[in-house]
Amino acid sequence: MKFRAKIADAACLNHFTRVSCMVAKLARTCTLRIRPHTLNFILADSAAGGGVSMWCELPQENFFSEFQMEGVSEENNEIYVELTAENLSRALKTAQNARALKVKLTNKHFPCLTVSIELVSVSSSSRMVTHDIPVKVIPRKLWKNLQEPAVPDSDIIEANLNGDLNLKIESELVSVTTHFKDLGNPPSASENESEDRSPEQMAEVQVDIRKFLQFLAGQQVNPTRGICNVVSHKMVHFDLLHEDVSLQYFIPAMS
Amino acid sequence: MTRPLCSQPMRKGVRGRPLYGEATSGEGVEVEREGGVLEASEGVGSTVPVLGTQPVRAAAMLKCGMSGSQVKVFGKAIQALSRVSDELWLDPSEKGLALRSVNSCRSAYGCVLFSPVFFQHYHWSTSVEVNGTKSNLNCKLGMKSILPIFRCLNSLERNVEMCKIFTRSDKSKVVIQLFCRHGIKKTHNVCFQESQPLQVLFEKNTCSNILMIQPRVLAEAIVLFTSSQEEVTLAVTPLEVCIKSSTEESMDLNSSVYSEMFVGPHEFEFFQIGVDTEITFCCKELKGMLIFSEATHAPITMHFDFPGKPLALSIDHMLLEANFILATLADEPSRASSPQSLCLSQKRKRSDLAVSNSKVGKKDNKAMESISRKVAPRNLYADEILSNISTLENSGSPIMKRVNSDTEEEPGSSSLRKVKEKH
Numbered sequence: 264m265k266f267r268a269k270i271a272d273a274a275c276l277n278h279f280t281r282v283s284c285m286v287a288k289l290a291r292t293c294t295l296r297i298r299p300h301t302l303n304f305i306l307a308d309s310a311a312g313g314g315v316s317m318w319c320e321l322p323q324e325n326f327f328s329e330f331q332m333e334g335v336s337e338e339n340n341e342i343y344v345e346l347t348a349e350n351l352s353r354a355l356k357t358a359q360n361a362r363a364l365k366v367k368l369t370n371k372h373f374p375c376l377t378v379s380i381e382l383v384s385v386s387s388s389s390r391m392v393t394h395d396i397p398v399k400v401i402p403r404k405l406w407k408n409l410q411e412p413a414v415p416d417s418d419i420i421e422a423n424l425n426g427d428l429n430l431k432i433e434s435e436l437v438s439v440t441t442h443f444k445d446l447g448n449p450p451s452a453s454e455n456e457s458e459d460r461s462p463e464q465m466a467e468v469q470v471d472i473r474k475f476l477q478f479l480a481g482q483q484v485n486p487t488r489g490i491c492n493v494v495s496h497k498m499v500h501f502d503l504l505h506e507d508v509s510l511q512y513f514i515p516a517m518s
Numbered sequence: 519m520t521r522p523l524c525s526q527p528m529r530k531g532v533r534g535r536p537l538y539g540e541a542t543s544g545e546g547v548e549v550e551r552e553g554g555v556l557e558a559s560e561g562v563g564s565t566v567p568v569l570g571t572q573p574v575r576a577a578a579m580l581k582c583g584m585s586g587s588q589v590k591v592f593g594k595a596i597q598a599l600s601r602v603s604d605e606l607w608l609d610p611s612e613k614g615l616a617l618r619s620v621n622s623c624r625s626a627y628g629c630v631l632f633s634p635v636f637f638q639h640y641h642w643s644t645s646v647e648v649n650g651t652k653s654n655l656n657c658k659l660g661m662k663s664i665l666p667i668f669r670c671l672n673s674l675e676r677n678v679e680m681c682k683i684f685t686r687s688d689k690s691k692v693v694i695q696l697f698c699r700h701g702i703k704k705t706h707n708v709c710f711q712e713s714q715p716l717q718v719l720f721e722k723n724t725c726s727n728i729l730m731i732q733p734r735v736l737a738e739a740i741v742l743f744t745s746s747q748e749e750v751t752l753a754v755t756p757l758e759v760c761i762k763s764s765t766e767e768s769m770d771l772n773s774s775v776y777s778e779m780f781v782g783p784h785e786f787e788f789f790q791i792g793v794d795t796e797i798t799f800c801c802k803e804l805k806g807m808l809i810f811s812e813a814t815h816a817p818i819t820m821h822f823d824f825p826g827k828p829l830a831l832s833i834d835h836m837l838l839e840a841n842f843i844l845a846t847l848a849d850e851p852s853r854a855s856s857p858q859s860l861c862l863s864q865k866r867k868r869s870d871l872a873v874s875n876s877k878v879g880k881k882d883n884k885a886m887e888s889i890s891r892k893v894a895p896r897n898l899y900a901d902e903i904l905s906n907i908s909t910l911e912n913s914g915s916p917i918m919k920r921v922n923s924d925t926e927e928e929p930g931s932s933s934l935r936k937v938k939e940k941h
Contacts, residue, residue, distance in 0.1 A: 350775045357742050375776075384735070388782060392742060395776040 264342055264400070266297050266368040269329040276364055279326050280355040282319065282508055287348040288481030289317050289512065294401060294409055295376075297332050297342040300324070304348070305409050314515035315474050318411055325507045335403060342368070343401035343409060346376060354378045354394040362389065374398050428491065468493050470514045478512050486510075578645035578655035578687040580610040583638040586678040589696075593668030594813035595630040595840070600661045601806025602628040602842070607715035608657040608685070608692065610642035614838075618715045625845035626803045627718045630810070636837040638680070645687050655687050658713035667694055667706050677702075685710065718843045722830045725821040726792030727754060733811035733818055735785055740808060742777040743801055749847070750804070752822075752829075753796040758782060764798045764847075787817050797825050798847040807831045807842045814838070825849045 270276045286293060286304045296303040302323050308316035323330050334340035358364050358380040369377045375395040382390040401409075428443040478501065486503035493499050501512045584592060599606055599619040603626075607618040614633040620626070634640040644652040668674065677698045685692040696704040722728075739761040743750055749764040762778035783789045811818050811833050821830040826848030833840040 354775060354777070382738075384785060388784060390779060390781060390785075392779045393777065394742070397775070 264335055265333040266342055267331045268327040268366050270326060270364045271328040275326045283352040283355050285481050286319060287352040290348050292345055293348050294343055294345050299332060307408050316513045318511040321508050343406055344398040345401055346396055346398040350396045354396060371395060374400055468496055468499050468516045470499055471517055474514050575648060576646045579643045580655055581684045582615060582640045583680055583682045585638055586675045589678050589681045590671045590675040591813055593671045594810050596664060596668050598806040598810035599628045600665050601802050602626045604661045606659050606661055609715045610655055620716050627843045630838060630840045632838045656712050656714045657685060657710045659708055659710050663708045720828060720830050720843050722821040725823050727822050728790045729786050730788035730817050730819045731786045733808050737808050739779045740805055742779055748800055749798050750801045751796055751798045754791050755794045756791045795824050797822055797829060799829055799844045803842060803844050810840060
């Protein structure tokens with residue numbers, strides 16, 4: 264299993280750092296999946312996390328000037344490692360004035376993701392900084408839990424097919440509703456989409472506001488497009504697209 | 519008639535009449551009174567205004583003033599010292615006003631000495647007993663009380679026109695007044711506890727390794743280390759300097775990130791490495807020093823030797839001098855028998871100790887007793903340390919002593935008020 268990559272461009276480094284910070288805000292530990300052409304940050308849903316899950320995908324060519332990997336085996340040319348997301352984002356944040364950043368999988372006493380940074384100091388001489396981030400290799404038998412979730416057929420709710428979205432909170436004393444109008448509706452993927460569904464009919468789901476807030480607060484990458492899918496009484500799914508990075512986030516309904 | 523060290527002429531006040539029985543002290547005998555009326559009892563410091571009798575004694579006093587930009591530097595010093603400990607001594611002398619702090623396990627000491635010319639005005643005096651013994655203002659404040667006053671330093675710098683600090687040993691509090699724009703005056707009364715300050719003696723210049731560097735470079739290094747990593751290791755050779763996470767236990771998945779940064783000799787303003795070494799010390803106190811050095815724009819000098827011997831971080835500036843002495847981790851486990859922290863001695867408890875301390879302190883110029891610090895629980899209390907004083911005296915030179923006034927006698931107990939509860 265090998266992985267070695269390099270970022271030489273400041274803008275790419277900055278972008279990658281921001282994605283990593285965003286992931287760190289959404290998940291404490293997450294899985295990094297390395298494939299020949301993509302990198303994924305994955306948070307699988309779990310009872311401990313309250314059922315929230317996250318899937319973030321980046322095409323590696325847009326970030327790395329050099330990228331070499333060798334997966335677990337020839338037919339399974341992938342690497343899955345688990346790490347504490349904040350360790351990576353913090354290490355990347357120290358690299359803001361870097362001339363170059365290299366990341367590779369190493370084994371120093373135990374597996375690490377080693378980030379080597381060549382900093383440029385004011386006197387224009389280089390300074391080397393290294394961070395060894397401990398990781399855990401995820402065995403192949405657990406890979407099936409970490410696959411890309413299928414986008415469910417959804418009723419659009421409290422959002423409807425007319426482009427209205429309502430966010431509502433209710434407490435004993437007060438109820439507040441925010442109305443968004445004239446939003447777009449993406450074309451439905453399924454042909455069986457209920458055509459008898461009235462465009463005005465609202466579908467609704469109730470979610471834990473803290474999880475919703477955590478998702479919103481984590482946004483560091485201004486997406487060019489965002490889609491909100493609601494499965495009535497089951498879950499809400501956010502799909503954000505920014506240039507080449509896509510982030511999907513699922514929040515289950517409160518039971 | 520000796521004058522206090524002050525760069526500004528007296529504004530108004532009553533001068534001329536010596537406050538003490540004998541005008542021998544030479545330390546600031548000026549007293550300023552804004553109201554213009556000198557009350558005899560206040561002027562000489564006794565708390566009970568008894569007409570017609572001789573005053574019992576004169577109180578130790580500190581009075582100084584600063585402008586807005588000076589307040590910022592002063593506040594930064596307090597913030598830096600708050601990283602060392604929760605308590606702060608105000609210790610005025612002819613050299614200036616020293617702010618001192620020692621942590622509870624005696625593994626870190628900080629002192630920032632502001633020269634009298636730093637201030638807009640600066641007066642101080644010792645207290646004088648009837649029998650002539652003198653003692654300093656022994657004023658210890660809680661950080662919790664004083665730190666909030668010096669928060670938001672940038673806005674203080676903009677808004678404060680003058681800051682005045684006044685205290686006397688017979689009053690129970692320090693008065694800090696901020697005269698701000700728009701006629702706003704904020705007065706803070708901070709209670710203090712009477713306590714003799716501790717001072718560390720450390721011969722920096724005998725260290726084999728001396729590095730001087732701009733604070734920005736150190737700050738860039740320190741930012742690599744998370745707050746969960748308490749200790750950092752500085753590894754030096756004549757070719758390079760490396761600052762890295764301290765790894766004592768073998769690392770595992772749950773450990774934090776291991777980071778290291780190499781800095782070349784050319785990045786230092788002064789680079790002298792006499793002995794290759796790796797020393798490990800606490801990051802928190804270094805961060806405190808960095809905060810302060812960035813405010814003064816002065817480079818930091820590091821003096822150190824081998825593991826176990828303290829590391830001194832200092833800033834030498836025209837108007838002030840800062841020294842942070844940090845214990846470093848010792849290599850040998852055999853250190854267990856020696857004191858586990860910066861040794862200190864207290865002058866006032868035993869007069870024989872007092873005499874030998876001051877002599878030793880003055881004559882012994884060699885490197886001080888090595889100190890070692892265990893990673894294990896830091897539950898050393900002052901009493902515990904002080905009770906070991908006599909053994910320390912026999913084993914080597916103590917490196918910390920109570921600040922003493924010039925006399926070698928014990929201050930009489932009558933000059934020491936009962937310890938007041940901290941505010």
